[in-house]
Amino acid sequence: MTIGSTHFNHVALIGAGLIGGSLARVIRREQLASHVTAYSRRAETRHRIKELNFADAVVDDIATAVSNADLVVVSVPVKASGAVAEAMGPHLMPGTIVTDTGSVKQAVIEAMAPHLPSQVHFVPGHPIAGTENTGPDAGFDTLFEGRWCVLTPPDGTDEIAVSTVANMWKRAGSMVDQMSAIHHDMVLAITSHIPHLLAFNIVGTVTELEEQLKLEVIKYSAGGFRDFTRIAASDPEMWRDIFIENKDAVLEMLGRFSEDLASLQRAIRREDADGLEAKFTQTQNIRRDVIDAKQE
Amino acid sequence: MTIGSTHFNHVALIGAGLIGGSLARVIRREQLASHVTAYSRRAETRHRIKELNFADAVVDDIATAVSNADLVVVSVPVKASGAVAEAMGPHLMPGTIVTDTGSVKQAVIEAMAPHLPSQVHFVPGHPIAGTENTGPDAGFDTLFEGRWCVLTPPDGTDEIAVSTVANMWKRAGSMVDQMSAIHHDMVLAITSHIPHLLAFNIVGTVTELEEQLKLEVIKYSAGGFRDFTRIAASDPEMWRDIFIENKDAVLEMLGRFSEDLASLQRAIRREDADGLEAKFTQTQNIRRDVIDAKQE
Numbered sequence: 001m002t003i004g005s006t007h008f009n010h011v012a013l014i015g016a017g018l019i020g021g022s023l024a025r026v027i028r029r030e031q032l033a034s035h036v037t038a039y040s041r042r043a044e045t046r047h048r049i050k051e052l053n054f055a056d057a058v059v060d061d062i063a064t065a066v067s068n069a070d071l072v073v074v075s076v077p078v079k080a081s082g083a084v085a086e087a088m089g090p091h092l093m094p095g096t097i098v099t100d101t102g103s104v105k106q107a108v109i110e111a112m113a114p115h116l117p118s119q120v121h122f123v124p125g126h127p128i129a130g131t132e133n134t135g136p137d138a139g140f141d142t143l144f145e146g147r148w149c150v151l152t153p154p155d156g157t158d159e160i161a162v163s164t165v166a167n168m169w170k171r172a173g174s175m176v177d178q179m180s181a182i183h184h185d186m187v188l189a190i191t192s193h194i195p196h197l198l199a200f201n202i203v204g205t206v207t208e209l210e211e212q213l214k215l216e217v218i219k220y221s222a223g224g225f226r227d228f229t230r231i232a233a234s235d236p237e238m239w240r241d242i243f244i245e246n247k248d249a250v251l252e253m254l255g256r257f258s259e260d261l262a263s264l265q266r267a268i269r270r271e272d273a274d275g276l277e278a279k280f281t282q283t284q285n286i287r288r289d290v291i292d293a294k295q296e
Numbered sequence: 297m298t299i300g301s302t303h304f305n306h307v308a309l310i311g312a313g314l315i316g317g318s319l320a321r322v323i324r325r326e327q328l329a330s331h332v333t334a335y336s337r338r339a340e341t342r343h344r345i346k347e348l349n350f351a352d353a354v355v356d357d358i359a360t361a362v363s364n365a366d367l368v369v370v371s372v373p374v375k376a377s378g379a380v381a382e383a384m385g386p387h388l389m390p391g392t393i394v395t396d397t398g399s400v401k402q403a404v405i406e407a408m409a410p411h412l413p414s415q416v417h418f419v420p421g422h423p424i425a426g427t428e429n430t431g432p433d434a435g436f437d438t439l440f441e442g443r444w445c446v447l448t449p450p451d452g453t454d455e456i457a458v459s460t461v462a463n464m465w466k467r468a469g470s471m472v473d474q475m476s477a478i479h480h481d482m483v484l485a486i487t488s489h490i491p492h493l494l495a496f497n498i499v500g501t502v503t504e505l506e507e508q509l510k511l512e513v514i515k516y517s518a519g520g521f522r523d524f525t526r527i528a529a530s531d532p533e534m535w536r537d538i539f540i541e542n543k544d545a546v547l548e549m550l551g552r553f554s555e556d557l558a559s560l561q562r563a564i565r566r567e568d569a570d571g572l573e574a575k576f577t578q579t580q581n582i583r584r585d586v587i588d589a590k591q592e
Contacts, residue, residue: 128519148516179512187512190502192519197560198494199520203579205549205556206486216475216483218585220444223424223488224495226586227523233583236576243564243572254561257501258554264497265550268539276539280532283499287529289514290522 006167008033012069014062014084016040016049018130019101020075021139024054026172029141039065040136048136062087069093071168074100074112079241082111094119097161101127103188103238105152105181107245113154121161124181125151126188127174132233145173152181182249189249194257196239197250199231302463304329308365310358310380312336312345314426315397316371317435320350322468325437335361336432344432358383365389367464370396370408375537378407390415393457397423399484399534401448401477403541409450417457420448420477422484423470428529441469448477478545485545490553492535493546495527 011027013020016038027033038055039062040046049058059065066072066088074084081102092098098120102108105124116122129147131138149169153162166176179187202225206217217225243250267275307323309316312334323329334351335358336342345354355361362368362384370380377398388394394416398404401420412418425443427434445465449458462472475483498521502513513521539546563571 128516147518150516177515183509183512186509187516188519190498190505190509191513191516191521194498195520195524198498198557200576200579201557201560202486202490202494202553203582204560204575205553207578207582208552208556209486213479213482213486216479217487218582218589219473220424220446220483220487221586221589222443223484224491224527225487227527228491229579229583229586231520231523232576232579234576236573236580239576240569240572244567244569247564247567250564251561253501254557254564256504257498258557258561260501260504261494261497261550261554264493264500265547265554268543268546268550271540271543273536273540276536277532279500280496280528280535282503283496283525283528284532286499286503286514287525290517290525293514293517 006032006164006171008071010035010037010069010071012036012065012072013038013055013075014065014072014088015075016045016055016139017075017135018133018138018143019127020073021049021052021054021136022129022141022143023073023075023101023139023172025139025141026144028054030171032168032171033071037065037069045136052136054136054139063091066096067091067093070096071164072096072098074098074102077238077241078102078104078108078245081108082115085112085115089115089117092117092120095121097121097123097164099123099125099165101125102245103192103242104245105150105184106248109152109154109181121158123151123153123157123162123165125149125165125169126184127169127172128192129174132235134235134238142173144169147174149174149176150184151176151178152184153178154181185246185249186253189246189253193242193246193250194253196231196234197243197254199228200239202228203232302328302460302467304367306331306333306365306367308332308361308368309334309351309371310361310368310384311371312341312351312435313371313431314429314434314439315423316369317345317348317350317432318437318439319369319371319397319435319468321435321437322440323464324350326467328464328467329367333361333365341432348432350432350435359387362392363387363389366392367460368392368394370394370398373534373537374398374400374404374541377404378411381408381411385411385413388413388416391417393417393419393460395419395421395461397421398541399488399538400542401446401480402544405448405450405477417454418449419453419458419461421461421465422446422448422480423465423468424488425470428531430531430534438469440465443470445470445472446480447472447474448480449474450477481542481545482549485542485549489538489542489546490549492527492530493539493550495524496535498524499528
């Protein structure tokens with residue numbers, strides 16, 4: 001299947017917030033489907049989706065949404081993905097492709113796969129894109145452009161289904177990569193989850209400072225702390241779920257981080273200037289690699 | 297003394313890299329002095345200062361630099377400030393104002409004050425401004441514009457000397473604040489030093505990952521890790537000194553941070569969803585305060 005040939009008869013979007021709503025706009029722009037049905041749990045959200053008019057139908061029932069779909073895209077909070085799979089499982093047509101957009105993959109597979117019929121092709125995915133905003137209004141059709149989308153199909157997944165989902169993301173402007181779910185979760189733990197945890201944590205530490213000191217920290221936040229407050233402004237509910245759903249990888253990486261931090265702390269207490277400088281010099285190489293990887 | 301009236305006969309800049317070189321450009325633009333002498337330890341740097349022509353004289357000897365100065369600005373690595381004060385002490389005229397630009401204040405005061413004659417006015421300062429670059433070429437005359445400059449004069453410091461230094465920074469476009477050195481060091485530890493330590497540390501943790509995982513972390517660095525690599529690209533030598541010179545405040549704040557992190561780690565291990573969400577929601581208020589403080 002070439003990129004150009006991707007076309008679906010009926011796409012069902014389970015969840016149409018920032019991610020699902022952005023994908024809906026891409027599907028319409030690229031004419032990837034004859035019909036798009038959006039499902040949302042909340043009446044208010046369904047109302048906004050109708051007003052924004054990025055889907056052909058908006059329904060309040062998962063069974064109705066998926067019953068004629070040849071592609072189902074699940075974009076709900078990670079914690080809700082198991083219940084969604086359970087609700088749609090009995091209503092999926094044989095041959096339907098099911099994909100998702102969750103930030104954590106192993107936990108999503110464990111929650112969803114048992115509820116999906118064997119003739120359905122499940123291709124778990126994670127578009128690494130987002131903003132600080134949520135909801136259908138926050139979506140836009142260039143959200144995925146130039147960003148990575150990682151697919152984590154379990155061994156034995158139908159290859160045509162995988163390349164169909166890959167093609168959809170390429171049409172959204174993404175670069176698509178494939179790896180195991182466990183590997184994905186480890187990479188994301190260190191690139192995204194731990195940085196967010198550190199940001200939430202230092203902002204939390206400041207929250208508990210004496211009032212006068214806190215005011216001054218806010219006043220002089222330009223020196224590095226400000227970058228952390230930006231990261232820590234992310235959706236609390238989403239991050240709560242990510243840390244719990246990716247618990248194993250997060251705790252593993254946090255363990256390594258904390259050991260390293262204890263070692264730096266020891267070097268500072270002992271005024272080990274050479275040790276500190278060696279450590280700080282070493283980190284500059286990674287910075288160069290990140291720039292070379294064109295992530296800047 | 298009004299802002300407009302600030303004028304020096306002879307300013308000596310001890311160190312003329314990013315900070316000293318930028319201040320030199322401000323002094324020339326604003327015509328704050330009749331004569332500016334720059335001292336640098338390294339022949340290569342002196343050569344560049346002459347070529348850049350932002351000082352009237354460039355000397356290789358601290359005694360010569362300061363002997364006729366009514367203002368001396370010390371902008372050298374924090375660790376070198378004691379030796380600089382010792383070298384210039386005997387050559388300072390009575391009534392001369394000595395200020396510095398170090399990122400740490402209590403340690404600088406302890407290192408410099410004992411070497412300064414009693415008739416010299418010592419006004420320690422910290423312009424909270426900088427870039428990732430160093431050296432006289434890196435300086436520019438708008439570096440301090442719109443940024444805070446904190447003065448930390450010990451009790452009993454001559455008030456005219458303090459306001460003279462304050463006026464100089466205001467002419468550079470800075471907002472000037474005054475607090476105790478110990479208080480300054482605590483505020484900077486949490487707004488700047490700990491964020492840098494965390495950034496150095498997580499980049500260090502990544503440095504020690506298995507090769508394949510490291511490559512993927514670099515590839516997918518957009519999710520938060522990238523911001524940390526930027527912070528961790530700062531000058532290793534300067535940061536080594538800052539952590540050691542501000543050891544007490546850094547260890548105090550790092551202790552609080554680590555306790556809070558251990559508590560988040562525990563909440564993740566126990567899947568305490570409510571506790572995590574409460575913590576993450578709390579941090580959003582600080583973000584709003586930072587935006588309100590016009591630091592964005």
